[in-house]
Amino acid sequence: MVTVQKFGGTSLSDADARGHVLRHIRREYEAGAGLVVVVSAMGRRGEPYATDTLLEWIGANGAGLAEREKDLLMSCGELISAATLCSLLGAHDLPSVVLTGAQAGIVTDNKFGAARIVEVKTERILASLAQGKIVIVTGFQGATADGEITTLGRGGSDTSATALGAALQADVVDIYTDVDGILTADPRVVSEARQLAVVSYDEICNMAHNGAKVIHPRAVEIAMKAGIPVRVRSTFSDGEGTLVTHANAAEGHIGWSDRTVTGLAHVKGVTQIAISAEGTALNPQLEVFRSMARNGISVDFINVMPAGVLYTVTDGDAPLALRLLAEMGFEPRVRSGCAKVSVIGGGMNGEPGVMAKIVEALAERQIPILQSADSNTTIWVLVREEDMAAALSALHSAFALHAVS
Secondary structure, three states: EEEEEOHHHHOOOOOHHHHHHHHHHHHHHHHHEEEEEEEEOOOOOOOOOHHHHHHHHHHOOOOOHHHHHHHHHHHHHHHHHHHHHHHHHOOOOOOOEEEOOOOOOOOEEOOOOOEEEEEOOOOOHHHHOOOEEEEEEEEEEEOOOOOOHHHHHOOOHHHHHHHHHHHHOOEEEEEOOOOOEOOOOOOOOOOOOOOOEEEEEHHHHHHOOOOOOOOOOOHHHHHHHHHOOEEEEEEOOOOOOOEOHHHHHHOOOOOOOOOOOEEEEEEEEEEEEEEEOOOOOOOHHHHHHHHHOOOOOOOOOOOOOOOOEEEEEEOOOEEEEEHHHOOOOOOOEOOOOOOOOEOOOOOOOOOHHHHOOOHHHHHHHHOOOEEEEOOOOOEEEEEEEEHHHHHHHHHHHHOOEEEOO
């Protein structure tokens, strides 16, 4: 039996939080689990060892660090967390060993700052587990085949945890954070948001891709491919949190229901761009998206029509996008200050009336829908950012998400 535990930066940020971490580790260790503990850098922006703080330090000292050396710097925060935790475990007679991502066998490509895992070699971890040790692994990092230190990008410690869980064929991966589990909506925006007992991989992956920040979507995709269950739990309680698993496996768990909609997610800071093909010899469908891609601008909410194209970019990318369009001779219609609201549920595929309920709920609040799109498990609507909170509240109520168990 192998359990992987991952503790984020807030779980390690102070002595009180680390005391809760020790309690969770001791419970699993004494239950007989072979235990692999993945750690993030301690704290958040502004605190001494947080990744963002390290990057700000470089920014204030020349901002001339190449990507390779930047990864070396960013790997330091997790090393400090791992050594600190190892010391605390030793003081409580819990045997442990620290392995960097590279020492733990995480092999990546050479894309510094956003590396992808290509292989996990488990021999060293398994040897340490066989000696009865708790294996502490620095999350968010690995190394190329020729030994260059790399980092995995935002949410990389989640990815480290599920990749190790998959390679070790773990019984479960526990992602510990500062919330009790996965909620039906962001509680900072929707006060009626409720904790979900069970969700499917597809549902949480869509929630994560569409703005929910509890777990990184790449981590979920790895767990889904390997069939490893994931629990999102609070460091500060003993609750079971939210179980993430295959939909057919979830049906046997208390709290699972055949619901149409599981939850809502949102993204603020969106700009809508509309381009007409009239009066130009250019093909906007080709020219626009080729230019956006060439300049590293991610496009979303895409509607392609004979008369032109309609799509969105982030507010941060909008100035460059508009400059590129002007250089190509387009005169786009622009609407900034938008938000994308996502209605997510594995049960909506083939279920009539879902879009009608969305339109009705927003119309009752006099919230105009600026654009919409859908997939098998998600319907997206674009609204004005000033309407976003009201839209989320209306949809949460319309689909009775306050009543989930």
